[in-house]
Structures are given as structure tokens and as C-alpha cells.
Amino acid sequence: MRKLFNHLVCAAVAFALALPAGAAPASTDPSDAAMESIRPEAIRAHMNFLADDLLEGRGANSRGYEISARYMATEFESMGLTPAGDAGTYLQTVPLRSVRSEAANTTMSVTRNGNVETLTYRKDFLAAADPARKETSVEAPVIYVGFGVTAPELNYDDYKGIDAKGKIVAMVYEAPNFESSLKAHYSSIEQKIANAAAHGAVGLIVVNDPILEGLYSFKEQVRDLSRPGLRWLNKEGLPNDYFPQLHGGALLSLEASKQLFVGSGHTPEEVFQAAKEGKPLTFALPLTVKIHNLAKLEDVSSHNVVAKLEGSDPALKNEYLVYSAHLDHLGIGEAVKGDTIYNGALDNASGCAILLEVARAFSQMNPRPKRSILFVAVTGEEAGLLGSDYFGHYPTVSKDAIVANVNMDEDQMLWPLLDIIPFGAEHSTLDGVVKRAAERLHLALSPDPMPEQVIFIRSDQYSFVKQGIPAVYPSPGLKSNDPKIDPVAIFKEWEETRYHQPQDDMQQPNLDFSQAVKYAQFAYLCGWLITQDPQRPQWNAHDFFGDHYAKKM
Numbered sequence: 168m169r170k171l172f173n174h175l176v177c178a179a180v181a182f183a184l185a186l187p188a189g190a191a192p193a194s195t196d197p198s199d200a201a202m203e204s205i206r207p208e209a210i211r212a213h214m215n216f217l218a219d220d221l222l223e224g225r226g227a228n229s230r231g232y233e234i235s236a237r238y239m240a241t242e243f244e245s246m247g248l249t250p251a252g253d254a255g256t257y258l259q260t261v262p263l264r265s266v267r268s269e270a271a272n273t274t275m276s277v278t279r280n281g282n283v284e285t286l287t288y289r290k291d292f293l294a295a296a297d298p299a300r301k302e303t304s305v306e307a308p309v310i311y312v313g314f315g316v317t318a319p320e321l322n323y324d325d326y327k328g329i330d331a332k333g334k335i336v337a338m339v340y341e342a343p344n345f346e347s348s349l350k351a352h353y354s355s356i357e358q359k360i361a362n363a364a365a366h367g368a369v370g371l372i373v374v375n376d377p378i379l380e381g382l383y384s385f386k387e388q389v390r391d392l393s394r395p396g397l398r399w400l401n402k403e404g405l406p407n408d409y410f411p412q413l414h415g416g417a418l419l420s421l422e423a424s425k426q427l428f429v430g431s432g433h434t435p436e437e438v439f440q441a442a443k444e445g446k447p448l449t450f451a452l453p454l455t456v457k458i459h460n461l462a463k464l465e466d467v468s469s470h471n472v473v474a475k476l477e478g479s480d481p482a483l484k485n486e487y488l489v490y491s492a493h494l495d496h497l498g499i500g501e502a503v504k505g506d507t508i509y510n511g512a513l514d515n516a517s518g519c520a521i522l523l524e525v526a527r528a529f530s531q532m533n534p535r536p537k538r539s540i541l542f543v544a545v546t547g548e549e550a551g552l553l554g555s556d557y558f559g560h561y562p563t564v565s566k567d568a569i570v571a572n573v574n575m576d577e578d579q580m581l582w583p584l585l586d587i588i589p590f591g592a593e594h595s596t597l598d599g600v601v602k603r604a605a606e607r608l609h610l611a612l613s614p615d616p617m618p619e620q621v622i623f624i625r626s627d628q629y630s631f632v633k634q635g636i637p638a639v640y641p642s643p644g645l646k647s648n649d650p651k652i653d654p655v656a657i658f659k660e661w662e663e664t665r666y667h668q669p670q671d672d673m674q675q676p677n678l679d680f681s682q683a684v685k686y687a688q689f690a691y692l693c694g695w696l697i698t699q700d701p702q703r704p705q706w707n708a709h710d711f712f713g714d715h716y717a718k719k720m
């Protein structure tokens with residue numbers, strides 16, 4: 168279908184050129200030519216550079232990342248885009264704090280019936296280091312609060328009838344079976360931490376259950392902990408999402424989680440099954456837990472890259488569409504199959520390469536789109552959406568002037584693109600935008616096929632949503648029209664063998680850059696439709712995120 172479409176467009180252009188002067192061309196939509204200008208070789212070339220071993224995996228706050236940021240800035244400059252970072256540059260400084268638990272001085276113990284059981288760091292538990300205090304200690308009784316979710320608008324409260332004041336709250340990672348993006352929102356650890364703090368808890372334990380173990384195993388979490396955690400710092404120097412009333416946090420292994428329920432009157436199987444069914448139990452545990460943590464804190468910084476294409480409409484040019492893609496990946500880490508460089512080719516050199524080519528396509532348009540566009544390559548996504556959250560709090564243009572966000576992350580260019588999963592679009596009029604774009608490109612739209620993966624909160628669009636800005640993250644769908652190609656199996660294998668591993672590099676087989684062009688065209692077209700529409704995108708009436716986060720006009 169893609170090839171046929173390309174031929175049709177090429178034929179239309181050729182026909183238009185052959186027309187005598189004055190005759191109406193077959194197509195007058197300037198976006199056709201802009202989309203045709205996106206070339207697979209250009210996407211491949213950007214990815215080759217960004218995912219090169221010399222950039223050492225672009226860990227936020229690394230030399231390799233800074234080189235990649237200069238690359239993005241240089242490309243934007245060569246297209247004639249205006250710098251829109253700090254002080255007339257393409258870079259926006261993001262102050263960060265690096266946080267690491269000192270393994271030797273991080274302890275956890277459980278006291279039950281007067282017996283003290285000591286847990287082993289990295290074998291039984293991992294501790295969340297406090298981003299503002301070098302040393303923290305907490306000892307308190309523990310209440311199991313199910314998911315730890317309070318959602319009054321959905322009539323849901325795991326804390327109902329529970330006094331968590333002065334207690335450590337234990338919870339499983341998941342969320343109730345709400346609709347996909349609400350489930351994702353409520354499963355986010357930041358929401359759970361804020362909710363625990365609001366209920367007067369002094370500490371928090373995440374209990375591992377078979378679901379979490381399947382999604383992100385304790386072993387993988389231990390491996391990823393070889394890198395320090397990062398937080399962004401606000402203008403007062405405080406870390407983001409910080410609650411000083413919480414004095415300790417830990418994640419338990421599956422085995423240690425099961426042990427926690429001993430003597431509680433509930434078997435771990437019963438506890439896990441109830442959570443799986445979306446109706447978790449809540450009860451006090453007959454024990455106290457002590458967590459002591461010593462952290463190593465260091466202030467560092469990184470950069471977002473921000474470029475602007477000014478709109479052509481005298482009024483609408485004061486409004487901005489923001490395209491985002493995260494530029495960072497995981498840097499250098501534990502060796503896997505003898506390789507220590509986590510190149511992040513699909514995650515997310517792909518999105519940044521496409522960001523550049525979408526920017527190029529827009530920059531060559533004459534006249535330019537009506538609204539202005541910001542192209543933002545963000546840092547620290549892998550460490551918790553840091554660069555985009557920082558940009559959301561401190562945008563380099565007026566926040567009210569940002570009308571929408573289109574985010575690009577992990578283009579799975581491993582099978583032909585037949586459909587798109589438009590994460591988040593259903594909450595706003597962006598739903599209509601993705602429908603029109605999909606129709607024009609002969610792509611289908613598919614619902615979230617894996618709500619348990621909570622994709623909606625796992626990339627940078629969520630940072631914009633939390634600022635009340637309608638956002639969409641188009642992700643390649645899993646449809647196939649060829650019995651020999653099974654995208655679900657390909658994706659699953661990629662997740663197991665390459666996702667967040669050094670093997671997500673440019674040597675991986677079957678990278679299909681013509682797929683990437685199609686994905687880029689879809690992203691381009693969404694932006695084009697948003698910039699041309701006299702109406703800015705609106706949240707749906709009574710939408711959860713609109714009601715929660717958007718400023719009432």
C-alpha cells in the first residue's frame with residue numbers, strides 16, 4: 168500500500184508539472200510535497216550518527232549526550248530554524264541531581280513477634296535514595312494498601328477506612344482496571360508517592376508480584392540500578408516530585424514480598440490474585456519495618472535542545488505546536504553479550520532522526536505553516552521523563568501559547584507500517600487529527616493493545632498532559648497483511664533481546680527506513696493539521712486529564 172501511494176503522489180506531481188501555465192494542479196495541498204521530501208537515507212544517516220559507539224549511549228549528563236545535543240542544534244541551525252533555548256541558544260540547561268544509594272550503608276529489616284529478620288540489599292530489596300538528604304531512616308508499622316490508589320472521580324480508594332498516618336505503606340505496582348491511560352496514570356509511582364504522602368505515610372514499600380516480575384523483573388531492576396537515579400531541580404534547588412515527609416522507600420524481590428505476608432492471615436497467592444482481579448485486599452501487617460539509607464548526591468546538568476519555526480499567520484504564529492523526542496538513552500552499563508554501550512538506536516535515535524526530518528520538511532515549506540512550531544529534543548527521559556517535565560514546568564515560550572504536543576519515541580521500524588496506536592489522542596480533539604492523518608496515509612488506527620505496559624505515562628507526552636496540554640504519542644501498530652510477518656512476535660522478541668540493552672544498535676537486522684518515512688509522514692501530518700486549524704486543540708468535555716490539569720479558561 169505504501170508503494171502504491173508513493174507512486175500515486177509522484178504521478179500527481181509529474182502531472183502537475185506537465186500542465187500548461189495557469190491550469191489548476193491536481194493537488195494543491197502543500198503538505199503532499201513536504202511529506203514526499205522526507206527521505207529514508209536522511210533518517211538512517213542521523214541514526215547512524217546518534218547511535219554510534221563514540222556517543223557512548225547518550226546517557227543524560229554525559230559527554231556523548233552533549234555531543235548528540237550539539238548535533239541536533241547544528242542540524243536545526245542548518246535548516247534555518249531559530250534558537251529557542253536559553254539566552255538565544257538552542258540549548259536549555261536542565262539542572263539535575265544524581266542520586267545513588269551506598270550499598271554498604273543501606274539496610275532493611277523486618278521485626279515480627281520480637282524477631283528481627285535482616286534483608287540483603289540487591290538480593291531481597293532495593294532502596295530508593297532520598298534526593299535531598301544524605302541519610303534517612305524510618306521505622307514504623309506497615310499497612311498493605313493494595314494499589315495505593317485514590318481516585319475520587321472514579322469512586323475508587325484503596326485508603327478507604329485506613330489510617331496511614333505515621334505508617335509505612337506497602338503496595339503492588341499496578342493500578343485498578345480503569346481505561347488504558349487512566350490505569351497508566353494511576354500506576355505511576357509519582358502518583359502513588361504523592362498519595363501516600365497525602366495520607367500521612369512516612370515510608371513506602373513496593374511489593375513485587377508475578378505481574379511486575381513479568382514486566383520488569385527484580386533482576387533487571389538490580390541491573391539498572393548500576394546507574395544513579397536522576398531528578399531535575401526547580402529554581403529553588405528542590406528535586407521534582409519530592410515529599411520530605413517520606414523517610415524511606417524500598418522495592419522487594421518476589422521472594423521477599425511473599426515473606427512479608429507471613430503471619431498476616433493472607434497468603435501471597437491470595438493477595439496477588441485479588442490485585443490481579445482489580446480488587447486488592449488492604450490490611451495491616453503484624454510487623455514493623457526499618458529502612459536506613461545512605462545516599463551519594465551530586466548536582467550535575469544536561470540540556471534540552473529547542474528550535475523554533477515561526478508561523479506565517481500574524482495571529483496564530485503566537486501559538487506553538489511542540490514536537491518532542493527524547494535524545495538520551497542509558498549510556499554505558501553492565502555488559503550484555505560482551506557489549507557495554509547502550510546505543511539506543513530505536514530508543515530513541517529513531518525518534519530524534521524523525522524529529523529532524525519532520526523539522527526539515529516544515530522548514531522548506533513556503534508559505535510556512537500558520538502556527539509556530541517548537542522542535543524539542545529532551546534529556547533524561549529514561550531517568551523519568553526529566554527533560555520534558557522540566558520543559559513543561561519552565562517552557563521557553565509562554566505555557567498558555569503551547570496548543571499541543573506530538574511525541575515520537577521508539578519507532579519500531581521492523582515491519583511494514585499498516586496502523587498507528589495514537590496514545591492519548593482519545594482525550595482531546597487530537598482524536599480527529601489522527602483520524603484525518605491516518606485516512607490520508609491509508610493507515611488504520613488501533614487501540615492500545617497492551618494496557619498493562621502503561622505506555623501512556625512512559626514517554627514524554629505525559630509531561631505535557633500534566634501541564635494541561637493535549638498530547639499524542641503515535642506508536643507503530645502491530646497489524647500485518649502478510650502471513651509471514653508477525654509484528655507481535657517481532658516486537659516481543661525485540662523487547663526481550665534488545666530493549667534497553669546494548670543490542671539496540673544499528674547492527675540489528677531488518678531496520679526498514681521506508682517504514683520510518685511513513686511514520687515520519689504521519690507525525691508530520693498530525694502537526695500540519697494542528698498548525699493549520701483555526702481552532703486550537705481542546706480537551707474533551709469532562710475529560711479526566713483536561714479536568715485535572717488544564718487551566719480553566
Ligand SMILES: [Zn+2]
Pocket residue numbers: 514549667
Ligand atoms: Zn527507553
